[in-house]
Amino acid sequence: MKLYDLIWLIPILPLLGAIFNGLVSNRLGLSKSVTHAVALLGSGLAWLLGWGAIVQWVLDLGIHHTHIVRLFSWIQGGSLRILDGSLAEVDIAASFQLDAVSALMVSFVTFVGFLIHVYSIGYMHDESDRAYARYFSYLNLFMFSMLVLVLGSNLVVLFVGWEGVGLCSYLLIGFYFEKDWCAAAGKKAFIVNRIGDWGFLLAIFATFMVFGSLEFSEVFPAAAAHPEHFAAAATVIGLLLFVGAIGKSAQIPLYVWLPDAMAGPTPVSALIHAATMVTAGVYMVVRCNVIYRLSPTAMLVVAIVGGLTAIFAATIGLVQNDIKKVLAYSTVSQLGYMFLGAGVGAFVAAIFHVLTHAFFKACLFLGSGSVIHACGGEQDIRKMGGLKKYMPTTYWTFLVATLAISGIPIFAGFFSKDEILFKAFEAGASDLNQFGSAYYVLWILGMVGAVLTAFYMFRLVFMTFHGEFRGGEEAEHHLHESPWTMTMPLVVLGVLSIFGGLVGIPGKLFNHPEWNLMEWFLEPILLPIGHAAEGGHDVSHHAVSLGMEWGLVFLSVGVATFGIWLAYRFYMGAEAFARPQRLAERFPLAHKLLLNKYWMDEIYDATVISGMVKGSRVLWEFDARVVDGAVNGTALTTVGSSFLSGIFDLRVVDGAVNLIGTCYDVASRWFRKLQVGFAQGYAMVMVFGAAFLLAVYYLFKLN
Amino acid sequence: MIGATHYVALSLILMCIGLVGVMVRRNFITVLMSLELMFNAVNLNLIAFSFRLGDLTGQVLAIFVITIAAAEAAIGLGLIIALVRLKDTVALEEADEMGG
Amino acid sequence: MEYLIANFSAILFYLVAVLAVAGAVGVVTLRSPVHAAVALLETFIMVAILFVLRHAEFLAAVQVLVYAGGIMVLYLFVIMLVRITDLGPGTVFLSGLAPLAILGGVVLGCLIAIGILLGSMAAGASGADAMTMIGGETVGNTEAVGWVLYMKYLVPFEVVSVVLLVAMIGAIVFGRRDAALAGAGEEVEP
Numbered sequence: 003m004k005l006y007d008l009i010w011l012i013p014i015l016p017l018l019g020a021i022f023n024g025l026v027s028n029r030l031g032l033s034k035s036v037t038h039a040v041a042l043l044g045s046g047l048a049w050l051l052g053w054g055a056i057v058q059w060v061l062d063l064g065i066h067h068t069h070i071v072r073l074f075s076w077i078q079g080g081s082l083r084i085l086d087g088s089l090a091e092v093d094i095a096a097s098f099q100l101d102a103v104s105a106l107m108v109s110f111v112t113f114v115g116f117l118i119h120v121y122s123i124g125y126m127h128d129e130s131d132r133a134y135a136r137y138f139s140y141l142n143l144f145m146f147s148m149l150v151l152v153l154g155s156n157l158v159v160l161f162v163g164w165e166g167v168g169l170c171s172y173l174l175i176g177f178y179f180e181k182d183w184c185a186a187a188g189k190k191a192f193i194v195n196r197i198g199d200w201g202f203l204l205a206i207f208a209t210f211m212v213f214g215s216l217e218f219s220e221v222f223p224a225a226a227a228h229p230e231h232f233a234a235a236a237t238v239i240g241l242l243l244f245v246g247a248i249g250k251s252a253q254i255p256l257y258v259w260l261p262d263a264m265a266g267p268t269p270v271s272a273l274i275h276a277a278t279m280v281t282a283g284v285y286m287v288v289r290c291n292v293i294y295r296l297s298p299t300a301m302l303v304v305a306i307v308g309g310l311t312a313i314f315a316a317t318i319g320l321v322q323n324d325i326k327k328v329l330a331y332s333t334v335s336q337l338g339y340m341f342l343g344a345g346v347g348a349f350v351a352a353i354f355h356v357l358t359h360a361f362f363k364a365c366l367f368l369g370s371g372s373v374i375h376a377c378g379g380e381q382d383i384r385k386m387g388g389l390k391k392y393m394p395t396t397y398w399t400f401l402v403a404t405l406a407i408s409g410i411p412i413f414a415g416f417f418s419k420d421e422i423l424f425k426a427f428e429a430g431a432s433d434l435n436q437f438g439s440a441y442y443v444l445w446i447l448g449m450v451g452a453v454l455t456a457f458y459m460f461r462l463v464f465m466t467f468h469g470e471f472r473g474g475e476e477a478e479h480h481l482h483e484s485p486w487t488m489t490m491p492l493v494v495l496g497v498l499s500i501f502g503g504l505v506g507i508p509g510k511l512f513n514h515p516e517w518n519l520m521e522w523f524l525e526p527i528l529l530p531i532g533h534a535a536e537g538g539h540d541v542s543h544h545a546v547s548l549g550m551e552w553g554l555v556f557l558s559v560g561v562a563t564f565g566i567w568l569a570y571r572f573y574m575g576a577e578a579f580a581r582p583q584r585l586a587e588r589f590p591l592a593h594k595l596l597l598n599k600y601w602m603d604e605i606y607d608a609t610v611i612s613g614m615v616k617g618s619r620v621l622w623e624f625d626a627r628v629v630d631g632a633v634n635g636t637a638l639t640t641v642g643s644s645f646l647s648g649i650f651d652l653r654v655v656d657g658a659v660n661l662i663g664t665c666y667d668v669a670s671r672w673f674r675k676l677q678v679g680f681a682q683g684y685a686m687v688m689v690f691g692a693a694f695l696l697a698v699y700y701l702f703k704l705n
Numbered sequence: 706m707i708g709a710t711h712y713v714a715l716s717l718i719l720m721c722i723g724l725v726g727v728m729v730r731r732n733f734i735t736v737l738m739s740l741e742l743m744f745n746a747v748n749l750n751l752i753a754f755s756f757r758l759g760d761l762t763g764q765v766l767a768i769f770v771i772t773i774a775a776a777e778a779a780i781g782l783g784l785i786i787a788l789v790r791l792k793d794t795v796a797l798e799e800a801d802e803m804g805g
Numbered sequence: 806m807e808y809l810i811a812n813f814s815a816i817l818f819y820l821v822a823v824l825a826v827a828g829a830v831g832v833v834t835l836r837s838p839v840h841a842a843v844a845l846l847e848t849f850i851m852v853a854i855l856f857v858l859r860h861a862e863f864l865a866a867v868q869v870l871v872y873a874g875g876i877m878v879l880y881l882f883v884i885m886l887v888r889i890t891d892l893g894p895g896t897v898f899l900s901g902l903a904p905l906a907i908l909g910g911v912v913l914g915c916l917i918a919i920g921i922l923l924g925s926m927a928a929g930a931s932g933a934d935a936m937t938m939i940g941g942e943t944v945g946n947t948e949a950v951g952w953v954l955y956m957k958y959l960v961p962f963e964v965v966s967v968v969l970l971v972a973m974i975g976a977i978v979f980g981r982r983d984a985a986l987a988g989a990g991e992e993v994e995p
Contacts, residue, residue, distance in 0.1 A: 679803035686728045689909040696916040707818045713921060715822050719829050721914040726833035728906035734838045738845050742829055745852050756859040761953040764861050771871050772965050776972030778876045782883040783979030789887050
């Protein structure tokens with residue numbers, strides 16, 4: 003039994019931890035040590051098993067081999083007729099597969115997840131025993147769902163995980179459910195997610211209808227072999243899948259839940275809303291890259307939505323004052339970059355950015371958690387400052403992660419973001435799918451977004467850690483560094499933020515393409531489409547010269563540096579806060595717009611939600627008046643008709659019965675006269691009877 | 706010639722008159738008398754056929770009929786006595802204890 | 806005169822028959838029971854004459870003795886004993902019943918008449934001689950009847966005697982005073 007045959011166990015281990023913590027620790031109120039020991043075992047063993055399975059898989063089978071472990075036949079239906087007229091058997095199996103992209107996802111999901119479990123021990127130690135158990139149960143449950151999602155070998159198992167992470171997101175965001183706004187945030191997340199899930203479900207149906215199967219190992223080769231045949235279907239499926247991704251990965255217009263999701267505990271924000279769950283959408287798009295590559299339209303839509311979201315969220319993040327909200331909008335923006343990458347055909351770059359983003363964003367969130375913990379729950383950065391000297395570990399890891407996100411070489415984020423932007427430029431230059439100009443615009447948006455990203459992230463660093471503490475005397479005395487359970491994961495993630503990007507060095511810049519481990523590792527998932535080994539729908543690699551490439555590298559570094567300098571100017575030194583203040587006064591409307599996040603929530607409330615409420619009211623009215631009226635009318639009709647029926651029964655039926663009785667009465671009254679005891683009457687009857695008999699006898703005799 | 710047919714016809718007439726009398730008369734005694742009339746009609750019939758067939762059986766039967774008629778008359782008149790004692794009338798319509 | 810002598814039996818028959826029918830009608834229609842009894846008596850005598858015409862002399866004698874002499878006397882005794890002989894101003898006949906009864910009687914009579922007319926008489930050795938002969942010997946009607954009665958019909962004869970006995974007992978029972986009261990359903994003091 004090889005470890006890669008046990009990949010089904012990887013999700014199960016945290017599930018067992020979740021069940022134990024949820025049913026035993028929670029109920030019996032076991033001590034925190036037991037709870038977090040079980041939780042750490044669950045996620046830690048999953049991490050070790052995951053890494054072990056991956057290593058064995060690479061060594062034994064090689065990265066080109068997709069190892070599928072089929073557990074059992076889950077949904078068995080009859081045969082359905084699919085689009086090309088043939089009959090397809092509905093047989094959805096509960097099966098997991100280990101290939102390049104799922105291995106990659108498993109590797110960092112389990113690792114980062116484990117780190118966050120460790121961090122949570124320190125962060126949540128103030129909670130009651132039962133809340134602590136509930137938290138870790140949900141966290142383990144989330145690990146289970148996410149691992150099912152990334153390890154699933156067909157769309158349905160993926161969807162199970164998809165829904166599971168949505169559920170756990172709701173549970174964890176609304177962890178402090180006694181507070182109304184936390185519970186509301188949880189509901190918002192779940193409901194907005196659900197809208198995306200609707201699209202996903204339609205995509206599953208469409209896939210089955212077109213391909214007759216939902217297994218990745220069957221659909222993608224079939225699609226790749228006949229690109230022209232499936233092109234139209236691919237557009238539909240791609241767009242519907244992307245609707246799901248919009249919901250799960252918080253793109254425009256379904257991003258509104260992510261900022262509100264900051265109501266949950268900070269480790270939750272780190273794990274779910276930075277490193278793993280929100281990247282599930284990107285994973286799904288990259289997994290289905292064959293479908294997208296068959297459909298230029300779908301890819302363009304993905305790129306446009308991603309690009310617009312990137313810049314839109316970055317603008318909002320410029321003026322937010324809650325440390326977690328800044329990071330939330332930053333996440334939305336970075337997810338936009340990932341989709342932009344996928345939309346220009348740079349699927350490897352997108353997944354690479356997922357990986358690096360997991361490291362530095364988790365580090366940022368955990369760092370912010372550390373800060374909040376030190377400030378006694380304060381999250382407003384205007385009340386922080388100068389924390390550098392009180393919490394150096396937190397400061398240095400936070401700084402490293404910020405450098406990574408800003409795209410400064412050689413930190414992790416630089417390589418992945420630069421790759422995405424380069425590919426966007428290349429798509430524009432090579433006029434990918436005849437949408438060249440659109441891609442150029444998107445590249446520009448990406449560049450501007452990079453400036454903004456660097457700016458607002460360093461604004462965050464300067465306002466939080468530099469300068470003087472603005473929170474007051476009282477709070478200043480409580481400032482302290484966090485315990486080792488919290489700083490250890492920060493250090494690990496910080497190191498990864500520095501060196502984690504080196505797996506994706508763009509080796510071709512140095513004429514050594516083989517240096518790019520990412521591209522080498524993920525190459526198997528990019529199935530060749532049809533007979534176009536090169537060109538066709540794929541991004542041409544010859545549109546941009548080497549010199550141009552180097553130029554773009556320096557450009558992106560330059561814009562990032564510009565952003566940092568601007569932040570320094572605005573928020574550091576003697577005139578700190580004066581310049582942004584003047585800018586805000588000069589453009590009060592713009593400032594208000596950004597501060598109120600373009601009033602998006604309010605717009606949704608006024609349009610969609612009010613519309614739905616009004617619509618529901620109309621339907622309720624219809625139901626109450628018409629439907630209930632009909633029902634009541636039926637009841638009245640029944641009563642009325644039964645009344646008439648009763649009268650009928652009383653008069654007619656009973657009358658008929660009574661009539662018979664009366665007939666009998668009359669007849670008997672008449673016949674009674676025969677039996678009066680009057681003998682001569684009897685005699686007369688006898689005479690008549692005898693006469694009658696004689697007559698009958700004669701008649702017979704005569705005949 | 707006077708044959709059996711004439712006698713039988715006469716017997717029939719007497720029988721019918723007696724029958725009507727039984728049915729019609731109100732006085733119980735008179736009813737019984739009509740009954741005697743019917744017996745006589747029967748006897749006449751028997752004698753007519755006895756002569757016609759040359760068999761004395763008819764006459765023997767007629768003797769029996771007379772005997773029985775006598776017995777019946779006795780009983781009947783006893784009934785009248787009883788009825789008179791009970792209802793103080795001989796009207797037959799009063800004897801309706803069994804009727805409804 | 807010759808006609809009278811030649812058809813004497815026929816004329817006699819018709820005369821007697823008419824008188825008998827008249828008497829019968831009288832029984833049925835006369836109001837007073839005594840009158841009805843006399844009419845009945847007259848009918849009996851006529852029937853006896855008819856018996857004689859058919860050479861049943863013994864029976865004629867029995868008829869007169871028993872019927873006229875015994876039964877009629879009995880009837881008259883009872884009429885006398887009962888004392889309510891006249892039913893008052895009430896009608897003789899029952900009002901509604903009379904027409905219907907007459908109709909019934911007539912109908913029945915007609916039907917029987919049809920039967921008689923349709924039927925045919927069996928031929929037989931008729932004759933006055935048969936009425937008086939036993940075993941080839943002319944012994945006279947009474948003796949002949951006696952022979953047949955006691956030889957052939959002895960058992961019925963005995964049975965009829967028993968019937969007479971029973972009738973007698975019955976009449977006595979009916980005649981008892983307490984029997985009448987007991988018949989009314991009242992308690993009888995022993």
